[in-house]
Amino acid sequence: MNCVQVWRNSVSVWLVFILSALLLGFVYFDGLAYMVKIWERQEEYSYGYLIPLISLFFIWQKKDELERLSFPGSWLGLLILSLGIAFFFLGELSTLYIIIQYSFLVSLLGLMLAWLGWRGLRVIWIPLLFLVFMIPLPNFIFQGLSAQLQLISSEIGVWVIRLFGISVYLEGNVIDLGSYKLQVVEACSGLRYLFPLMTLGFMMAYIFRAAFWKRATLFLSTIPITVLMNSFRIGVIGVMVEYWGQSMAEGFLHDFEGWAVFMTCLAVLLVEMAILSKIGGNTGSLREVFSFDFPEPTPQGAEVRRRKLSAPLVASLLVLVAAALLALSLGDREEVIPQRKDFSGFPLNLGKWEGRSERLESIYLDILKLDDYILTDYVGPDGKSVNFYVAYYGSQTKGESAHSPRSCLPGGGWEIASLSQKRLNATTGGGAPITVNRAVIRKGEFTQLVYYWFQGRNRVITNEYMVKWYLFWDALTKNRTDGALVRLTTLVALGEDIQSADHRLSDFAQQVSGTLSQYVPD
Secondary structure, three states, X not given: OOOOEEEEEOHHHHHHXXXXXXXXXXXXXXXXXXXXXXXXXXXXXXXXXXXXXXXXXXXXXXXXXXXXXXXXXXXXXXXXXXHHHHHHHHXXXXXXXXXXXXXXXXXXXXXXXXXXXXXXXXXXXXXXXXXXXXOOOOHHHHHHHHHHHHHHHHHHHHHHHXXXXXXXXXXXXXXXXXXXXXXXXXXXXXXXHHHHHHHHHHHHXXXXXXXXXXXXXXXXXXXXXXXXXXXXXXXXXXXXXXHHOHHHHOHHHHHHHXXXXXXXXXXXXXXXHHHXXXXXXXXXXXXXXXXXXXXXXXXXXXXXXXXXXXXXXXXXXXXXXXXXXXXXXXXXXXXXXXXXXXXXXXXXXXXXXXXEEOOOOHHHHHXXXXXXXXXXXXXXXXXXXXXXXXXXXXXOOOOOOOOXXXXXXXXXXXXXXXXXXXXXXXXXXOOOEEEEEEXXXXXXXXXXXXXXXXXXXXXEEOOHHHHHHHHHHHHHHOOOOOEEEEEEEEEEOOOOOHHHHHHHHHHHHHHHHHHHOOOOOO
């Protein structure tokens, strides 16, 4: 009778691995600490604390499988670890935390492969992949996704309200009930449900003993389930406000409805899993296909062997020692914040234009997180006005960056009717003509014309994604991430030709562009 063989780590293996893990944590400490701050600040990511613990639990579940492997290590793991460390320094030099955080997962994957080898990694690769859910999305993706979900939820919510025979009017993300207006703001976009529910859906799909297509269906269905349930919640709030007053949309009841929606989404996932378990081959009851496994105990009388210290794991430790020393030598790399004039001194008289300053409410300042701004209505000799808004950021590396008007314009009931680009005679401080985004937005019978562009570091850019690329490149090569969003808006009067509004904005842009370079440095 053959004796069962199990493997145990020797003291030297544990020592090298623990030292490697500690060094990995040391190298990535700042990036991980900033990630935890985001978990604290944003409710959408408040579940992040649980992700590492759940991942460790899933790895522990595989204890009985892992103890049958000798962990020969893999040199490819060392290569992946080195690649992750390279991206870490790229993130450090560019002072972009998002690169540092994702490179941490690459480095962790490389370290585990260098230690376990391919057979060991295949056992736990899904629990490691689960850690992706703890990394917050880049800010510009988060903003765009939130804006789109606000509009979708508003439209479906209005459809629900109309099912009850209630007259309602929708303007963008504003639901007008006549006596009360519900605005579907960022907090009501559904992301507070979507991110945790997708995480939960991934967990359930992993535990689900079924064909891959069933698991994939379960996970992907979390997206439409969240959107529909959040929209239904908005619709129900509208109905309750219509019959019982605006208190239904505020306070404890509003928050309780959020919890009720999330628990309902979870119940829908369980029902979906029960249905999927009855479809196709390998059918069974929900209890049979969905239950937690615990590792089987080590067989009595098993032959215990000690794992040897593998060369790839030792080499990984040396790479991490070198990375830690290099990280210490870099120190705290401070960004170059250029000297500039504050917008408080921006002239209110620009040629024939006379300005009147306005202030943003604190609720918007808390969201925008800008360093300086100007919001002024300039009136021309014909009595027509141009709203001039510039949001300036001295640093755009830590989640504070210019919000694209493409995401913000649809708010407040306004809808984008057309979006194109236009070349102006206006020039930057360097004398180059500028090209801007030209948006026509409408709200009922009202129309506005908007020009906007991103300016800074000797560039004028219209593409939001190119903004992010140059942000990374300039952080790496110039150690600068300052910049601004510039927006000009004018109302197109009833009966006025749109070309007249174009001429008004073009004339103002030409007038303001030379002065602007003193406040948004090249």
